[in-house]
Amino acid sequence: MSTPLSFNDERPGTREEPYAYAHNAPPRRSNGGGGGGGGGMKVALLVVLLASLAGLVFSMTSTSDFIEHLDRQVHSIHCSLLPGARAEVGESGCRTVMMSPYSSVLRTTMWGGIPIALLSVGVFAYLIMRSLSLLLSKSTTRKQTLFLLVATALPSAMSIIFGSIAMNKLGAACTMCIGIYVSSAIATVAAIVAHASAPPSDGHSTLGLWARWFGEGCVYVFTLVFFYVIFAPSSPKSAEGCGTLVQKDDPAGIFITMSKGADVAGLAVLDPLCPACKGFDERIRTSGIDQKVALQTVLFPLDSTCNWMVKESLHPGACAVSEAMLCDKDGALDVLDWAFANQERLRTTAKTDEAAVRAEIEKTFPKVKGCLGTAGIKNKVNKSLRFAVANALPLLTPQLFIGDRRVCDEDTDLGLEFTVDKMLAAQPGAASAGRHR
Amino acid sequence: MSSEPIRNLVLFVACLVVPMGMVVSSERAAAARLSEAGDAASEVPIASAAEEGYCSVQLKQILRRVAGACGLLGEGGRGCKPADAKNVASMSGEDFNALFSPLASRAHIVQFDAEQTALDPKASAEVEQVWAEKGGASFFFVVSRASKDGGADYNTELSQQRAQAVMGHLQTKFPEDDDLKRVGLLWLGADYAQLGENFCEWKRSRTGEPCTAKDINRSSFMAWIDCAI
Numbered sequence: 001m002s003t004p005l006s007f008n009d010e011r012p013g014t015r016e017e018p019y020a021y022a023h024n025a026p027p028r029r030s031n032g033g034g035g036g037g038g039g040g041m042k043v044a045l046l047v048v049l050l051a052s053l054a055g056l057v058f059s060m061t062s063t064s065d066f067i068e069h070l071d072r073q074v075h076s077i078h079c080s081l082l083p084g085a086r087a088e089v090g091e092s093g094c095r096t097v098m099m100s101p102y103s104s105v106l107r108t109t110m111w112g113g114i115p116i117a118l119l120s121v122g123v124f125a126y127l128i129m130r131s132l133s134l135l136l137s138k139s140t141t142r143k144q145t146l147f148l149l150v151a152t153a154l155p156s157a158m159s160i161i162f163g164s165i166a167m168n169k170l171g172a173a174c175t176m177c178i179g180i181y182v183s184s185a186i187a188t189v190a191a192i193v194a195h196a197s198a199p200p201s202d203g204h205s206t207l208g209l210w211a212r213w214f215g216e217g218c219v220y221v222f223t224l225v226f227f228y229v230i231f232a233p234s235s236p237k238s239a240e241g242c243g244t245l246v247q248k249d250d251p252a253g254i255f256i257t258m259s260k261g262a263d264v265a266g267l268a269v270l271d272p273l274c275p276a277c278k279g280f281d282e283r284i285r286t287s288g289i290d291q292k293v294a295l296q297t298v299l300f301p302l303d304s305t306c307n308w309m310v311k312e313s314l315h316p317g318a319c320a321v322s323e324a325m326l327c328d329k330d331g332a333l334d335v336l337d338w339a340f341a342n343q344e345r346l347r348t349t350a351k352t353d354e355a356a357v358r359a360e361i362e363k364t365f366p367k368v369k370g371c372l373g374t375a376g377i378k379n380k381v382n383k384s385l386r387f388a389v390a391n392a393l394p395l396l397t398p399q400l401f402i403g404d405r406r407v408c409d410e411d412t413d414l415g416l417e418f419t420v421d422k423m424l425a426a427q428p429g430a431a432s433a434g435r436h437r
Numbered sequence: 438m439s440s441e442p443i444r445n446l447v448l449f450v451a452c453l454v455v456p457m458g459m460v461v462s463s464e465r466a467a468a469a470r471l472s473e474a475g476d477a478a479s480e481v482p483i484a485s486a487a488e489e490g491y492c493s494v495q496l497k498q499i500l501r502r503v504a505g506a507c508g509l510l511g512e513g514g515r516g517c518k519p520a521d522a523k524n525v526a527s528m529s530g531e532d533f534n535a536l537f538s539p540l541a542s543r544a545h546i547v548q549f550d551a552e553q554t555a556l557d558p559k560a561s562a563e564v565e566q567v568w569a570e571k572g573g574a575s576f577f578f579v580v581s582r583a584s585k586d587g588g589a590d591y592n593t594e595l596s597q598q599r600a601q602a603v604m605g606h607l608q609t610k611f612p613e614d615d616d617l618k619r620v621g622l623l624w625l626g627a628d629y630a631q632l633g634e635n636f637c638e639w640k641r642s643r644t645g646e647p648c649t650a651k652d653i654n655r656s657s658f659m660a661w662i663d664c665a666i
Binding site: 056060063064067068069070071072073118121122125126128129132133136137216219220223224227228231232233235251252300306308309374375376378379382385386388389391392393394395396409 | 441444445448449451452453455456457459460461463464465466467468470471472474481482483484485486487565566568569570571572573610611613614615663
């Protein structure tokens with residue numbers, strides 16, 4: 001068997017691969033199909049190859065979707081296992097997973113980080129190469145198929161880890177990821193079959209060969225990562241921000257505390273029934289930004305019931321939820337979590353019957369009874385909206401301010417951790433906090 | 438020389454170069470789009486005060502004159518006398534009232550008993566309700582009147598006290614509210630821009646009770662003005 005790192009190691013008599021035929025001894029078992037494994041092994045290797053090919057297609061699609069977002073714009077995401085299915089623009093499990101902090105690593109080092117799917121591309125590309133190489137080889141034995149088995153176990157193990165994260169932490173299923181999980185599992189099962197069907201090796205040490213093959217796998221992954229980092233687009237806007245707060249004070253008492261303790265103050269502009277805000281809130285929490293920044297929120301419901309700036313309600317019921325949050329500021333985060341968890345249902349109900357949403361809020365949070373719907377609390381929601389007017393905020397949610405600098409909208413999803421880190425580093429408070437550590 | 442090493446080398450390179458090429462070309466495309474893209478936020482509308490369709494140039498001009506004369510646009514005193522309102526509006530009482538016609542859905546009228554200036558519970562609730570409906574309006578107008586019973590000076594005094602009663606209730610109920618600076622009071626007595634009986638159909642604190650021209654003029658007319666003046 002040859003490798004690009006050692007082209008002659010399969011010649012008869014090579015130390016690492018002293019095949020039976022090289023020593024003029026007859027193979028211990030011959031199932032046809034050349035000097036190597038039997039027909040069963042070849043079929044199994046073919047299945048490994050096809051499963052790896054499928055895994056590569058899913059990983060590449062997922063990586064392409066991720067890369068497309070490096071232009072800091074909103075794009076559709078492929079979310080179907082059907083070949084040629086169109087990408088989707090709206091909210092989906094695929095978008096939730098991709099925008100989550102688990103979709104990439106080193107997110108504070110580079111904008112968006114390095115997508116896990118890219119590493120998966122490297123692994124599957126390598127598995128294609130390795131399985132095809134074994135398939136075409138005339139002298140495949142168990143020591144080669146065992147390596148393949150171990151190699152295919154890697155994406156399977158990662159599938160178990162990321163599948164459980166998706167289920168337990170994100171509560172969202174990514175169809176492309178499921179495709180990768182299934183491909184990995186099939187490849188592993190087929191590799192087991194191939195290994196079981198392969199002719200036994202002669203018992204010589206396999207460490208040298210395995211080390212080289214492992215090195216090749218690393219070359220695949222690191223080359224892809226290297227080129228990804230080199231060609232990743234960057235923008236100075238990420239660190240500079242997009243505007244500043246003109247009016248920072250809160251004389252009307254409309255800010256709601258989300259986290260405290262950190263030196264640098266942050267302000268999130270949220271709509272409790274906006275799907276993007278739900279994802280944003282999850283990213284803030286899972287990335288630990290709420291621990292780095294003393295975060296407060298100001299409500300900006302995009303619901304025409306109270307917001308004159310929207311002619312048609314984008315998020316019906318958001319005014320009622322906002323009132324509830326301002327009625328009980330100590331319990332506001334509980335209301336927010338509940339609203340995030342029931343967003344779709346609340347929006348649908350409020351579209352035809354806002355009073356039903358108000359009744360449900362009062363039933364779930366009895367403390368707000370007697371406050372919800374009063375002139376005083378409506379006035380507070382109005383003050384929140386007027387805060388947006390006073391600061392000439394764009395008519396969208398979510399928005400984030402670090403200190404008084406506004407994080408650009410395009411940096412509030414994939415690039416959030418990187419951008420916040422850069423903006424925090426530029427804050428005087430963060431610098432002094434850093435010195436104390 | 439065996440062809441297998443060459444074949445494996447080709448395989449190694451091909452399997453690496455194909456996905457790498459796809460990754461690099463996707464990134465270069467993203468970089469090109471990023472450099473072409475302008476400021477995304479600039480395409481998004483900016484939060485602003487309300488500006489309704491009825492805010493014609495002519496209406497805003499008159500509102501600005503009235504608001505300026507009544508101290509709403511500067512740091513001067515609040516409220517203006519009937520003669521002032523008449524002068525700055527430079528129009529007949531009917532035309533003055535017509536200005537407020539588009540506000541039918543926004544305006545509320547709180548009614549008073551004859552010769553009384555105190556808000557009854559329904560009137561207080563009406564004041565609070567209309568205050569909560571401020572939306573994105575820039576100014577809150579309170580225009581108080583009296584019926585034609587009694588002398589001109591007495592009616593002017595009476596209507597002034599009715600306007601002050603509304604203001605006083607707002608100050609009591611919403612003492613910390615910055616928007617109190619947006620309130621403009623006009624007291625017209627009974628000699629200018631009397632309301633016709635048709636205003637009985639508007640939202641008023643005594644809905645369901647009999648309503649004559651005298652009844653509807655013993656009142657304070659309140660409305661948030663959705664014009665950025």
